[in-house]
Amino acid sequence: MNDFLPVFILLFLATALAVLVIFISILFGPRRRANNPMKIQPYESGMRAIGQGQRRFPVRFYLIAVLFILFDIEVIFFYPWAVAFRQLGWFGLIEMLIFVGILLVGYFWIWKKGALEWETMDK
Amino acid sequence: MPVLLEATLKSVVLIFVLLTGFAYLTLTERKVLARLQARIGPNRAGPLGLLQPVADGLKLIFKESITPAGVDKPIYFLAPVLVAVPAIIVFAVIPVGKGPAFQLASEINVGALYIVGVMGVAVYGITLAGWASNNKYAALGGLRASAQVISYELGMGLSIVAVVLMASSASLADIVEAQMPGNILGWFIFRQPVAAAIFAITAMAELARAPFDLVEAEQELTAGFMTEYSGMKFALFFMGEYVKMIAVSALFATFFLGGWSGPFVDQAPILSVVYFTIKVVACLLLMIWTRATLPRMRYDRLMGFGWKVLTPVAIANVIVTAFLIALGVPGYQ
Numbered sequence: 033m034n035d036f037l038p039v040f041i042l043l044f045l046a047t048a049l050a051v052l053v054i055f056i057s058i059l060f061g062p063r064r065r066a067n068n069p070m071k072i073q074p075y076e077s078g079m080r081a082i083g084q085g086q087r088r089f090p091v092r093f094y095l096i097a098v099l100f101i102l103f104d105i106e107v108i109f110f111y112p113w114a115v116a117f118r119q120l121g122w123f124g125l126i127e128m129l130i131f132v133g134i135l136l137v138g139y140f141w142i143w144k145k146g147a148l149e150w151e152t153m154d155k
Numbered sequence: 156m157p158v159l160l161e162a163t164l165k166s167v168v169l170i171f172v173l174l175t176g177f178a179y180l181t182l183t184e185r186k187v188l189a190r191l192q193a194r195i196g197p198n199r200a201g202p203l204g205l206l207q208p209v210a211d212g213l214k215l216i217f218k219e220s221i222t223p224a225g226v227d228k229p230i231y232f233l234a235p236v237l238v239a240v241p242a243i244i245v246f247a248v249i250p251v252g253k254g255p256a257f258q259l260a261s262e263i264n265v266g267a268l269y270i271v272g273v274m275g276v277a278v279y280g281i282t283l284a285g286w287a288s289n290n291k292y293a294a295l296g297g298l299r300a301s302a303q304v305i306s307y308e309l310g311m312g313l314s315i316v317a318v319v320l321m322a323s324s325a326s327l328a329d330i331v332e333a334q335m336p337g338n339i340l341g342w343f344i345f346r347q348p349v350a351a352a353i354f355a356i357t358a359m360a361e362l363a364r365a366p367f368d369l370v371e372a373e374q375e376l377t378a379g380f381m382t383e384y385s386g387m388k389f390a391l392f393f394m395g396e397y398v399k400m401i402a403v404s405a406l407f408a409t410f411f412l413g414g415w416s417g418p419f420v421d422q423a424p425i426l427s428v429v430y431f432t433i434k435v436v437a438c439l440l441l442m443i444w445t446r447a448t449l450p451r452m453r454y455d456r457l458m459g460f461g462w463k464v465l466t467p468v469a470i471a472n473v474i475v476t477a478f479l480i481a482l483g484v485p486g487y488q
Binding site: 061077104117143149 | 158159162163165166167169170215216217218219220221222223224225232235236239240243244246247248259260262263267268269288289290291292301302305306308309312313316317319320323324325377382383386387388390391394458459462463466467470473474477478480481
């Protein structure tokens with residue numbers, strides 16, 4: 033815990049700085065009344081905005097996002113193994129080969145299924 | 156409480172140095188880009204344009220901060236903070252020089268994991284900014300950012316695993332120590348060239364810099380997720396991006412270029428900071444040069460490259476490294 037104390041201090045100071053910067057802008061910037069409603073319209077290359085910006089649109093990447101969570105957890109498992117590898121020796125290597133083997137089977141399966149192709153990603 | 160005071164002082168100095176570095180990095184980038192494109196670049200504010208960052212900062216402070224109609228206000232104001240803060244706190248675990256005077260918390264034994272985690276937080280800021288802005292360009296930019304970062308984070312994580320494997324420790328202080336013995340060939344860039352290449356590519360993708368700057372591709376998305384941000388809120392995004400550039404360069408120097416190590420650091424510890432700075436600046440200039448040289452990638456190729464090339468190569472690199480260590484090959488014991 034004591035090791036992390038400087039991290040928390042830096043986190044606090046960085047957050048304070050960021051909030052201060054936003055506050056400075058509000059303090060010093062001109063505050064003209066937006067009496068023209070067009071001024072605060074969302075920017076759409078000068079056209080009148082059509083509909084809301086927060087609308088639904090097809091997300092091609094939801095499958096990528098799910099796969100990312102799976103693979104990222106695998107990567108996290110690599111870290112403690114990498115730290116302890118020199119103590120584990122050949123045993124650790126074979127264990128990891130089995131782990132990576134299972135991982136790669138899944139990886140090539142999703143590749144073959146077309147989860148990584150742009151054209152078939154949303155199918 | 157001396158520990159608290161010491162950490163606070165070091166943090167304040169670190170933030171000050173980062174802000175100055177950020178200001179002059181923007182100027183350097185504009186100057187170098189201009190030279191590479193046979194232009195002169197900013198040269199009006201002060202001698203050689205050296206006061207240009209100050210002028211830019213002052214201008215942004217006195218700009219009206221417009222909050223467009225229909226934004227999700229709490230998230231709209233939170234997003235720039237979420238981008239800027241992680242970029243700064245990455246530096247907590249990076250050893251800037253030899254000895255505790257130049258290190259904040261680099262002996263933390265999960266340093267490498269901390270970095271991967273903190274770097275990942277910044278993308279929340281970008282995605283939320285895109286969503287909260289009530290703007291279609293911004294929403295698309297934010298969505299692209301999240302997809303891009305999650306595709307390249309795997310390669311980056313795995314390239315750092317190879318480094319941790321070499322050093323048998325996830326603490327950045329130990330990683331620097333592990334590159335010390337012998338001569339310059341002890342640096343991990345020579346013992347882990349594949350990991351270094353993958354880290355460099357994925358780092359540029361995580362930063363969303365050219366050739367991976369699809370997130371804010373001007374021709375298609377105006378300014379991407381920052382389209383609706385003005386004044387100092389915009390400056391915070393800008394700061395986050397450039398401080399992250401410095402952070403990634405510092406990480407590359409620490410992981411692959413021997414960190415602060417160099418000749419005569421034992422006699423004069425201050426030299427270690429000089430060496431570290433030189434290495435970081437070299438990485439930064441390389442990034443600027445890349446931006447001036449390479450065209451933007453196509454989006455489907457960008458995603459495909461991350462998933463079909465970088466990730467398997469990075470896994471293979473980890474396995475080969477593990478074999479080399481287990482076999483006790485010279486340089487990998």
